[in-house]
Amino acid sequence: MSSFASAPPRRFLSSWAAGALVAILLLGCSREGGRPSGSAASPSIRARALELLREGEPRKALDLLEKGRRKGDPDEAFLLGEAALRCGSYRKAASAYREVLAARPENLPASIRLARIAFLEAHYEEALKQLDWILARSPDAVEARSLRSRIRLRLGDLNGAAVDARRWSELAPKDAEPLSVLGTIQILRGDVEGAVLVLQRAVEMDPTHLPSRLELAKAYRRAGRTRLAQETLQEAGRLEREQRKADQQRAEASYHRMRAQELMEAGKAKDALRSYQDALSHDPRNPDLLRAAGEAALASGSHEQALEYLDSALPLAPSDAGVRRVRGEALLASGDTEGALKDLQEAARLDPTDPAPHRALSRAYQALHRPEAEKERALAEQLEREASPDGIEEMR
Amino acid sequence: MKARRLCLLLVLGSLTASACRERETPPPAAPSSREKGGSVLLEEMTQRSGIDFQHFTGATGEKYLPETLASGVCAFDYDGDHRIDLYFVNGAPLGKGRIPSPPPTDHLYRNRGDGAFEDVTAASHTGDLGYGIGCAVGDIDGDGWEDLYVANFGANTLYRNRGDGTFEDITASSGTGDPSFSTGAAFVDVDGDGDLDLYVVNYMDYRIEDNKYCGELKKGYRAYCGPEMYRGSPDRLYRNEGGGRFKDISREAGIADPEGRGLGVVALDFDRDGDMDIFVANDGMANYLYVNDGKGRFTETAFASGVALGDEGRPRSGMGTDAGDYDGDGWQDLFVANLSYQPSSLFRNNGDGTFSERSFPAGIAGPTQLMTGYGAGFVDFDNDGWLDLFQANGSMLDNVQLYFDNLTYPEPAQIFHNRGNGTFEEATSTLAPDLARPCVGRGSSILDLDSDGNLDLVVSVAGGKARIFRNRGVPGRRFLEVLLEGKRSNREGYGALLTLTVGGRKLTRAALSSSGYASQSESGVHFGLGSDGEPQLLEVRWPSGQVDRIASPGSNRIVRIVEGSGKAEPVRPGR
Numbered sequence: 001m002s003s004f005a006s007a008p009p010r011r012f013l014s015s016w017a018a019g020a021l022v023a024i025l026l027l028g029c030s031r032e033g034g035r036p037s038g039s040a041a042s043p044s045i046r047a048r049a050l051e052l053l054r055e056g057e058p059r060k061a062l063d064l065l066e067k068g069r070r071k072g073d074p075d076e077a078f079l080l081g082e083a084a085l086r087c088g089s090y091r092k093a094a095s096a097y098r099e100v101l102a103a104r105p106e107n108l109p110a111s112i113r114l115a116r117i118a119f120l121e122a123h124y125e126e127a128l129k130q131l132d133w134i135l136a137r138s139p140d141a142v143e144a145r146s147l148r149s150r151i152r153l154r155l156g157d158l159n160g161a162a163v164d165a166r167r168w169s170e171l172a173p174k175d176a177e178p179l180s181v182l183g184t185i186q187i188l189r190g191d192v193e194g195a196v197l198v199l200q201r202a203v204e205m206d207p208t209h210l211p212s213r214l215e216l217a218k219a220y221r222r223a224g225r226t227r228l229a230q231e232t233l234q235e236a237g238r239l240e241r242e243q244r245k246a247d248q249q250r251a252e253a254s255y256h257r258m259r260a261q262e263l264m265e266a267g268k269a270k271d272a273l274r275s276y277q278d279a280l281s282h283d284p285r286n287p288d289l290l291r292a293a294g295e296a297a298l299a300s301g302s303h304e305q306a307l308e309y310l311d312s313a314l315p316l317a318p319s320d321a322g323v324r325r326v327r328g329e330a331l332l333a334s335g336d337t338e339g340a341l342k343d344l345q346e347a348a349r350l351d352p353t354d355p356a357p358h359r360a361l362s363r364a365y366q367a368l369h370r371p372e373a374e375k376e377r378a379l380a381e382q383l384e385r386e387a388s389p390d391g392i393e394e395m396r
Numbered sequence: 397m398k399a400r401r402l403c404l405l406l407v408l409g410s411l412t413a414s415a416c417r418e419r420e421t422p423p424p425a426a427p428s429s430r431e432k433g434g435s436v437l438l439e440e441m442t443q444r445s446g447i448d449f450q451h452f453t454g455a456t457g458e459k460y461l462p463e464t465l466a467s468g469v470c471a472f473d474y475d476g477d478h479r480i481d482l483y484f485v486n487g488a489p490l491g492k493g494r495i496p497s498p499p500p501t502d503h504l505y506r507n508r509g510d511g512a513f514e515d516v517t518a519a520s521h522t523g524d525l526g527y528g529i530g531c532a533v534g535d536i537d538g539d540g541w542e543d544l545y546v547a548n549f550g551a552n553t554l555y556r557n558r559g560d561g562t563f564e565d566i567t568a569s570s571g572t573g574d575p576s577f578s579t580g581a582a583f584v585d586v587d588g589d590g591d592l593d594l595y596v597v598n599y600m601d602y603r604i605e606d607n608k609y610c611g612e613l614k615k616g617y618r619a620y621c622g623p624e625m626y627r628g629s630p631d632r633l634y635r636n637e638g639g640g641r642f643k644d645i646s647r648e649a650g651i652a653d654p655e656g657r658g659l660g661v662v663a664l665d666f667d668r669d670g671d672m673d674i675f676v677a678n679d680g681m682a683n684y685l686y687v688n689d690g691k692g693r694f695t696e697t698a699f700a701s702g703v704a705l706g707d708e709g710r711p712r713s714g715m716g717t718d719a720g721d722y723d724g725d726g727w728q729d730l731f732v733a734n735l736s737y738q739p740s741s742l743f744r745n746n747g748d749g750t751f752s753e754r755s756f757p758a759g760i761a762g763p764t765q766l767m768t769g770y771g772a773g774f775v776d777f778d779n780d781g782w783l784d785l786f787q788a789n790g791s792m793l794d795n796v797q798l799y800f801d802n803l804t805y806p807e808p809a810q811i812f813h814n815r816g817n818g819t820f821e822e823a824t825s826t827l828a829p830d831l832a833r834p835c836v837g838r839g840s841s842i843l844d845l846d847s848d849g850n851l852d853l854v855v856s857v858a859g860g861k862a863r864i865f866r867n868r869g870v871p872g873r874r875f876l877e878v879l880l881e882g883k884r885s886n887r888e889g890y891g892a893l894l895t896l897t898v899g900g901r902k903l904t905r906a907a908l909s910s911s912g913y914a915s916q917s918e919s920g921v922h923f924g925l926g927s928d929g930e931p932q933l934l935e936v937r938w939p940s941g942q943v944d945r946i947a948s949p950g951s952n953r954i955v956r957i958v959e960g961s962g963k964a965e966p967v968r969p970g971r
Binding site: 059084086088089090091092120121122124154155156180210211212213214217218221230233234236237240241244247248250251252255258262359 | 608612613614622624625627655681682699700702704705709710711737739750756757762763765766785799800801802916919
């Protein structure tokens with residue numbers, strides 16, 4: 001479970017919430033990628049809920065857990081919290097995480113989620129209390145560091161914010177965001193040359209990071225470097241327009257993907273594939289979409305087409321367990337069982353908590369009349385029984 | 397404008413900001429303890445007002461976008477009796493929606509002067525039938541009678557005030573019937589020729605027949621689409637050609653950005669270089685700040701000025717906006733109400749062509765984080781000489797609670813009391829508990845409806861009854877209300893900067909046309925004077941460059957200043 005605490009935050013949280021709102025307006029809280037539902041039924045609510053969360057169906061997971069979960073089971077409470085958080089049901093989520101903490105007072109992931117919710121709702125003092133507690137126990141919890149840094153900055157505690165941002169930067173050395181925060185702090189302290197240096201590093205690290213560019217322009221201007229300030233602002237404006245266009249394309253793609261998933265659920269795989277193709281016309285390098293299109297093609301009986309999509313997805317997301325799994329299934333359908341085994345084993349390695357690759361592996365071994373088939377089937381069943389919330393953060 | 401450019405260059409060239417900043421007063425000290433004693437200022441008087449305006453959204457379940465954006469309200473004296481009347485913009489059936497009988501129209505209410513209003517829609521020949529979002533008021537022909545522009549989803553309407561209590565629709569002959577999805581407008585003299593031009597804010601390239609399904613595929617979960625689902629739509633600028641005719645100069649003026657998704661507009665000389673600049677709050681993308689070169693050509697400078705994005709470096713979803721000098725330094729600052737999970741933006745004007753976001757340190761960010769703000773205004777409710785902030789709220793989703801269990805469709809409005817030290821405290825529950833009753837707030841208008849020197853408030857409600865709030869005032873606090881009459885400048889004096897010296901302080905206020913969300917407040921310029929001393933000097937800098945200085949303009953009265961007269965004549969409402 002400690003993986004939750006040390007997992008780097010994917011993006012700045014206030015924009016996370018605003019982004020969530022936009023996503024919800026487009027799609028509701030169902031389906032943020034992930035594979036379409038319809039896999040074999042799991043033996044427990046926990047396993048099914050976990051599967052639904054993996055499939056990008058938090059609303060269904062939430063409904064399931066609310067109706068059937070065992071009160072007092074902290075794992076199920078945590079899953080409920082995750083499902084609720086992804087649906088924007090922050091009150092429910094907070095209540096579920098408190099339930100987790102009642103049973104497991106030292107549970108850091110639940111504490112971090114509570115801090116995140118308090119941050120999103122601008123209850124900064126409450127969030128700070130939670131974060132102080134977390135960081136006293138786990139000083140390297142990246143999300144806690146990033147949250148506390150931002151809150152301290154907002155509350156004007158520049159020294160505290162700087163301490164957290166520096167540690168955050170050490171913990172996430174490839175992330176431009178903490179450098180951007182450090183740059184802001186240095187500007188506020190009047191150290192414009194120091195700010196320029198740190199913000200230049202941030203921009204070099206991630207040329208698409210808009211906040212770093214804006215802060216760098218501010219620092220240049222204060223340092224009297226007029227031309228550089230103007231150039232940096234022009235670049236920031238260009239980036240914002242580019243990102244806006246990309247957002248619009250993604251929104252269009254999401255719209256078509258929603259239609260596609262609806263059609264998949266209705267068993268109309270060919271129609272679904274057409275909708276996925278529409279989605280891909282707006283967002284052609286989205287590995288989630290390519291995987292889903294591959295899955296639709298596979299369900300339509302066209303494993304060759306499926307493999308085309310999955311071969312395109314693989315270099316874009318080489319560590320995506322879902323892409324590996326579906327590609328393995330497509331290879332299996334095409335008769336390339338040895339190739340399928342490689343992908344399915346890789347999928348199982350990438351997400352050791354997911355029973356689906358093991359079910360597919362069992363089928364592959366069965367086709368080869370190999371004895372591992374039974375072992376994989378048993379492993380899949382065991383994972384379903386032991387379904388644990390571990391690994392959920394990585395699915396976000 | 398040359399001066400402004402030079403100013404900007406000097407600042408960018410690392411000279412100190414003070415080289416360009418005409419700071420008129422030293423940073424103000426925090427005020428003495430307040431005298432309000434926690435007493436209620438604003439109380440609802442909708443029932444007693446005689447205003448029974450019920451907004452029609454035309455909602456059919458198809459979630460057509462205009463349904464959730466409507467509508468605004470304009471406060472102006474249409475009949476010249478020095479009492480402020482109200483025009484409410486209304487919706488209309490959309491798509492397959494049934495047409496009610498009688499069909500919904502906009503409504504004009506006349507202020508009778510006895511605390512009540514009467515509906516004069518039919519008698520005044522107003523009552524536009526389009527799907528209305530916003531409105532704006534300006535005397536386009538300088539005849540002393542304020543004309544009215546209605547921003548619609550579909551063709552807009554321009555009403556000329558005949559001066560006899562009636563209006564005539566001159567849309568076709570004026571050439572201002574922009575058929576886009578307009579959300580608001582502002583009358584502003586962009587070329588300094590003394591007549592009012594017209595800036596129209598457009599939202600998106602949206603058509604009913606292209607309406608998309610957004611939200612979950614579950615019964616009741618369909619939601620209004622976000623702005624990302626449609627292309628933007630360029631704003632328009634119409635130059636006043638005289639004789640009631642306008643010419644579309646959007647392209648040559650440099651404001652026809654096809655990506656814009658505007659919802660709020662405020663026009664003002666932000667850089668004090670003598671010409672009118674325009675700020676546009678955009679939804680889900682960078683805001684625009686158009687800086688005027690003095691000849692009616694604009695350069696978009698929001699990134700350089702620091703008002704494009706939030707301080708986290710990401711775009712917000714701007715709705716309503718207003719300008720005012722909240723910190724008493726003589727420069728007009730900006731306020732933008734945003735979508736939920738984004739704080740409202742308070743941008744302090746640094747006086748050097750740049751702004752700094754102060755939402756967090758000013759205490760505005762936290763309390764607005766979960767609100768979807770629309771109507772927005774700087775307003776000195778307690779007449780202490782410090783501009784407070786008002787925000788009308790209401791989610792854009794009528795089923796938002798299905799998606800976010802801590803949000804609701806109706807939301808309480810908010811008042812933030814200016815502490816006088818650059819910070820605000822939320823004071824809704826003490827100053828205006830009636831405002832805390834949630835509603836789906838949209839447009840808002842500030843006016844002194846009973847001419848008692850205390851600023852009152854009107855809030856339009858999407859799909860509900862408009863709400864009227866009367867300000868009881870703080871005993872002992874004085875005021876001065878200034879009506880402007882331009883001669884070389886536009887008739888209302890829009891764009892003028894007024895500086896009043898009182899009790900050792902200098903209060904700077906701007907004569908604004910449109911502000912807030914899709915709305916306009918009364919055109920008079922209001923000064924709260926606190927309790928100490930009489931004002932010593934009032935200086936009016938007209939858009940023409942004319943400066944009038946009036947010694948001892950008096951207090952607790954409404955005065956009219958005619959451009960170039962150097963005099964403040966008392967005005968008695970009802971005459």
